[in-house]
Amino acid sequence: MxxxxxxxxxxxxxxxxxxxxxxxxxxxxxxxxxxxxxxxxxxxxxxxxxASREDLLVELGRFSAAECVRALEAARLDAVPVPEAVARANRAVLSVGRAYWVVSVHAPDLWPEERAVGDRLDLLARRGQEDGVLRRDIPADHLGALHGSLIVGALTYEPLIALGVEEAADTITKLYLSGAAA
Amino acid sequence: MxxxxxxxxxxxxxxxxxxxxxxxxxxxxxxxxxxxxxxxxxxxxxxxxxASREDLLVELGRFSAAECVRALEAARLDAVPVPEAVARANRAVLSVGRAYWVVSVHAPDLWPEERAVGDRLDLLARRGQEDGVLRRDIPADHLGALHGSLIVGALTYEPLIALGVEEAADTITKLYLSGAAA
DNA sequence: TCACGGCGAGACACGTTTGTCTCACCTAAG
DNA sequence: CTTAGGTGAGACAAACGTGTCTCGCCGTGA
The missing domain is CATH 1.10.10 (Arc Repressor Mutant, subunit A)
Structure with a gap:
């Protein structure tokens, strides 16, 4: 730029x-x-x-996932309790995610690197369950996956992401943790 | 078939x-x-x-959205309280959604028909807020959009949809309404 | 039996995309 | 000034995708 x-x-x-x-x-x-x-x-x-278009796409997957993972590492998720970690993870991914979301959606099998991000959300969910702050009636990896789809949703839904990373992250943090019920 | x-x-x-x-x-x-x-x-x-590939894509949009809307109509969402309506909507979309989810993701502007589905989720969220059963600190259309992304998430995440429509719908219903917190 | 309509296969021309190559350019380092 | 490395522009062949057309096949209904 x-x-x-x-x-x-x-x-x-x-x-x-x-x-x-x-x-x-x-x-x-x-x-x-x-x-x-x-x-x-x-x-x-x-x-x-x-070398080729195909190669560019693979490299894009690596690059995007790596950038996303870097943001998650920097967020030091395991240094804070799970609810705060969820908030940090959402901010982290949303802040770098405009490049990233392509990866997660378009070719789920083409880019195994993407798993590195999903794994971190799964891990977070698992820790939450062990700490007793997240529900146990849904498997941790399902929680992680749906957490991920909320993130993608926030990135995709223009009116939401248009409010900025902080607002959008806050919205999905609230929804993921407490749900939509009043 | x-x-x-x-x-x-x-x-x-x-x-x-x-x-x-x-x-x-x-x-x-x-x-x-x-x-x-x-x-x-x-x-x-x-x-x-x-007539052409372009035409096929447009028709696909119409077809998929129409199928989805039909399922939502049949679910008679407005005949039941919002929490039950959310459960019904999830079951309805998941049961026809494998064809549908392409529409929602790949070309949001190419297929205005898709809006017909999103609008129903928005409407449901709005009614929930008016009835006092859904939180008001998140705008209804944001709730609707994120509800939609949970549905797409359920359709996309193989291990979840593999459990069957009932299980998967139940999972996202619980998560959407009550959240992930214990 | 026969004609008919919808189909699969495949040939075809056309435009677009891919991947390679060459050439002239510009900038930084020596 | 000179060189070297990275670049933009554009020519190019080969591959690919599109849309059209023709053929022969097969089931249905007269």
């Missing part, structure tokens, strides 16, 4: 991946030309960094 | 649409050849029923 971003090498690859995420979000049929344009880059440059 | 399904005319179109939903679920780039194969049908037959 910044002006110096077009310096040789390292910055370009990342910019391409971010642009690809954005382009694929609008439609998965986006081709290399479309991605190149979105990245403000020549089409040939795509092939200098990625 | 049944053997007599290959009788002339009416059955084929529906089978194509179901196959298209299934094919597009794995990847939106699925072409006409792929859809035809999934439907167990010649590629030419696709063009006998739909």
């Amino acid at each position: 910044s002006i110096t971003d077009s310096r040789p090498g390292d910055g370009v690859r990342e910019r391409i991946l971010r642009a690809a995420a954005s382009a694929l979000r609008s439609h998965e049929r986006a081709g290399m030309a479309e991605i190149a344009t979105a990245a403000g880059v020549g089409r040939a440059t795509l092939y200098r960094h990625f | 049944s053997i007599t399904d290959s009788r002339p005319g009416d059955g084929v179109r529906e089978r194509i649409l179901r196959a298209a939903a299934s094919a597009l679920r794995s990847h939106e780039r699925a072409g006409m050849a792929e859809i035809a194969t999934a439907a167990g049908v010649g590629r030419a037959t696709l063009y006998r029923h739909f």
Whole structure:
């Protein structure tokens, strides 16, 4: 995004991946030309960094998941009680998630790296159950998966994410923990 | 699915649409050849029923949403109190939803028909708030949207939907209404 | 028996996409 | 100034997807 971003090498690859995420979000049929344009880059440059379209997609999966995991690591979930950890996880994923959500939705099997994120939500649910703060009548991995789908929902539903990360995260934290009942 | 399904005319179109939903679920780039194969049908037959790929997609949107709306109508949501209506809605959508969820995810703007389903969830949330059984600190349409994303989550997460419609619907009903807290 | 309608298979032309390659450009380092 | 590395632009062949058309097949109803 910044002006110096077009310096040789390292910055370009990342910019391409971010642009690809954005382009694929609008439609998965986006081709290399479309991605190149979105990245403000020549089409040939795509092939200098990625062997093929398929390869670019795989790398995008790795990149997005890694970014998401990094955010979750930084949130230090295991340093706080589960309810607070849920809130932190939601903020963390929503803040980096616009790039990420593509991964979780479009090709669930193509990107095993995505599991790294889901696993962390599962783990959180499991700890919650062990600590007695989360219900035990739903398996932890189901809780984790549905927690994930709330996050995706927040990212997908424009009017919600438009309120900003804090608001949106707060909404799904409340809903996930306490439910919709009055 | 049944053997007599290959009788002339009416059955084929529906089978194509179901196959298209299934094919597009794995990847939106699925072409006409792929859809035809999934439907167990010649590629030419696709063009006998739909003018173009674009047209097929539009019809798929209409078809899926209509099927979903039909199920919701049949559930008579407004004849019962909101918590029971939520349970019914979940069962209704999950039972027809495997075809439907593609619509909601892949091209939110391409298929305005999808709104017909979302609107019903919004309406349900609004009634819940008016009746005092649903929380008012989250706008009704946000509740509706997140309710929808829980449904999509249930459809997407294999281990959950594999338990069957009743189980899966029950899980998201509990989670949506009461939350994950113990 | 025959015609008919819907079908599968496959050939076809056309446009688009992919992946490769070359060339000229610009910038930073020497 | 000169070189080297990364780039944008564009030419290019091959592969792929689309939409049309024709053929031969098979079941239904006359």
